[in-house]
Amino acid sequence: MLKILKYxxxxxxxxxxxxxxxxxxxxxxxxxxxxxxxxxKAVITLMNVIIVLVPLIGTIFGVMYYYDSKExxxxxxxxxxxxxxxxxxxxxxxxxxxxxxxxxxxxxxxxLYGLFRSDVxxxxxxxxxxxxxxxxxxxxxxxxxxxSNENKIKGFGYAVLAWLFLAVVYDGLFLxxxxxxxxxxxxxxxxxxxMLNPIDxxxxxxxxxxxxSALLGYTGAVFKEFFGTNSGLIISIVxxxxxxxxxxxxxxxxxxxxxx
Amino acid sequence: xxxxxxxxxxxxKNQVLSGLDLNIQKGGIFAILGxxxxxxxxxxxxxxxxxxADKGTVSVFGKPxxxxxxxxxxxxxxxxxxxxxxNLRVRELIRMIKDLRQQTSExxxxxxxxxxxxxxxxxxxTLSGGTKQKVNIVLAFMFDSPLLILDEPTTGLDPAAxxxxxxxxxxxKQKGKTILVTSHIMQFVEEVADEIVYLxxxxxxxxxxxxxxxEKTSQTNFEHAIAAIAxxxxxxxxx
Numbered sequence: 001m002l003k004i005l006k007y008x009x010x011x012x013x014x015x016x017x018x019x020x021x022x023x024x025x026x027x028x029x030x031x032x033x034x035x036x037x038x039x040x041k042a043v044i045t046l047m048n049v050i051i052v053l054v055p056l057i058g059t060i061f062g063v064m065y066y067y068d069s070k071e072x073x074x075x076x077x078x079x080x081x082x083x084x085x086x087x088x089x090x091x092x093x094x095x096x097x098x099x100x101x102x103x104x105x106x107x108x109x110x111x112l113y114g115l116f117r118s119d120v121x122x123x124x125x126x127x128x129x130x131x132x133x134x135x136x137x138x139x140x141x142x143x144x145x146x147x148s149n150e151n152k153i154k155g156f157g158y159a160v161l162a163w164l165f166l167a168v169v170y171d172g173l174f175l176x177x178x179x180x181x182x183x184x185x186x187x188x189x190x191x192x193x194x195m196l197n198p199i200d201x202x203x204x205x206x207x208x209x210x211x212x213s214a215l216l217g218y219t220g221a222v223f224k225e226f227f228g229t230n231s232g233l234i235i236s237i238v239x240x241x242x243x244x245x246x247x248x249x250x251x252x253x254x255x256x257x258x259x260x
Numbered sequence: 261x262x263x264x265x266x267x268x269x270x271x272x273k274n275q276v277l278s279g280l281d282l283n284i285q286k287g288g289i290f291a292i293l294g295x296x297x298x299x300x301x302x303x304x305x306x307x308x309x310x311x312x313a314d315k316g317t318v319s320v321f322g323k324p325x326x327x328x329x330x331x332x333x334x335x336x337x338x339x340x341x342x343x344x345x346x347n348l349r350v351r352e353l354i355r356m357i358k359d360l361r362q363q364t365s366e367x368x369x370x371x372x373x374x375x376x377x378x379x380x381x382x383x384x385x386t387l388s389g390g391t392k393q394k395v396n397i398v399l400a401f402m403f404d405s406p407l408l409i410l411d412e413p414t415t416g417l418d419p420a421a422x423x424x425x426x427x428x429x430x431x432x433k434q435k436g437k438t439i440l441v442t443s444h445i446m447q448f449v450e451e452v453a454d455e456i457v458y459l460x461x462x463x464x465x466x467x468x469x470x471x472x473x474x475e476k477t478s479q480t481n482f483e484h485a486i487a488a489i490a491x492x493x494x495x496x497x498x499x
Binding site: 003007011014069070071072074075076077078079080081082083256257258259260 | 271305308309310311312327329330331332333335337339343344345346347356357359360361
């Protein structure tokens with residue numbers, strides 16, 4: 001598997017898009033830090049960008065890479081290599097190169113700015129951890145959709161729809177249900193609904209760490225009580241982990257049964 | 261070498277193989293023939309584990325291949341359509357396959373034989389169909405394995421390369437290897453094959469020597485004998 005990972009990773013590192021993605025984060029990091037002059041505000045703005053952009057890029061790169069490397073996959077399938085190694089290797093190759101672009105792109109400006117002297121280092125690392133998880137989750141979802149659809153256009157469409165649903169539509173439905181059922185106690189409902197969407201979960205996790213939950217009113221207090229504690233943090237990380245493992249497991253399962 | 265029993269495969273509604281049995285002994289060149297869509301490539305891909313059969317068992321080197329992958333170390337495969345990652349150079353591709361298989365290889369000689377030296381630093385996307393097929397042949401023949409599977413090896417080759425390919429196949433045969441080959445060029449089959457396996461409607465219609473087939477169909481020409489099978493069966497299905 002490591003060999004496939006290596007080849008996929010090098011292949012992506014040679015492509016222009018990895019650099020575009022890296023340079024984008026680099027520019028974003030520099031602009032935010034040196035225009036804002038306030039690290040914790042920069043972290044909030046970054047969070048808003050990361051929460052939406054990282055899943056989108058993960059989805060699109062994942063689908064594109066799968067379809068683009070079809071020939072490579074066919075070549076590998078005739079070699080003495082385990083099927084699961086081929087697909088896991090390619091998946092991790094994409095996810096690792098995207099994560100590397102994200103971590104380096106944001107890490108360099110923050111390091112130059114003097115991150116270690118400021119007290120938001122924990123918030124910043126949480127931002128990078130959730131960014132990494134979101135990359136892993138959405139690349140895995142994209143690979144799942146691509147392996148189940150032979151038709152490129154269909155696969156691409158479904159993948160973008162999946163992103164749109166989790167990033168935008170889910171929140172809309174969530175808010176609407178909060179309004180419709182406002183007469184009922186909704187604490188546990190909203191907690192559960194947040195836990196079930198990796199994007200919402202990451203957002204809540206970062207917001208609550210930034211100590212601006214006072215702005216969120218009563219629900220904020222409930223959330224703070226849950227996510228603010230260590231067990232809440234652990235449960236959230238476990239949820240993100242599950243979100244990563246389940247699509248990856250399905251990818252391996254599907255790949256063992258597919259005809260090429 | 262290869263035992264296939266009761267093999268069934270369906271692609272959505274299209275039944276490709278229906279209860280195919282086949283036994284290939286060690287040594288010699290076996291040609292798998294049949295009309296378009298008769299399941300030749302599917303059979304080969306099932307033996308390689310790229311396509312998964314609905315029913316039936318396949319054993320290679322005496323062991324069932326289900327969910328196995330190590331046996332592919334002993335197989336060299338030449339795919340029908342040479343699909344390569346287009347952004348790689350020829351040299352990089354050869355190095356990569358060598359790295360993945362970790363076997364001793366003799367690619368230098370083959371590169372020389374097919375005159376591929378000037379193309380080594382070209383990207384695969386820029387190569388012509390025939391040159392791609394030559395790269396394909398180099399990749400398949402550079403390792404030393406007891407079983408060779410060649411799917412339409414003659415596609416796009418010029419006469420000079422075709423002669424070299426035939427010599428290469430004969431050389432491998434003399435080393436006592438088993439070679440499975442599919443082709444639509446009957447002249448090529450007649451020249452190289454020891455035995456033919458004729459697939460029709462998902463089953464083996466005929467397996468044996470070329471002379472036996474000519475006797476069976478009472479034809480004197482191999483190409484006509486093959487054509488005779490096809491017309492005979494269409495007649496029976498029409499009637």
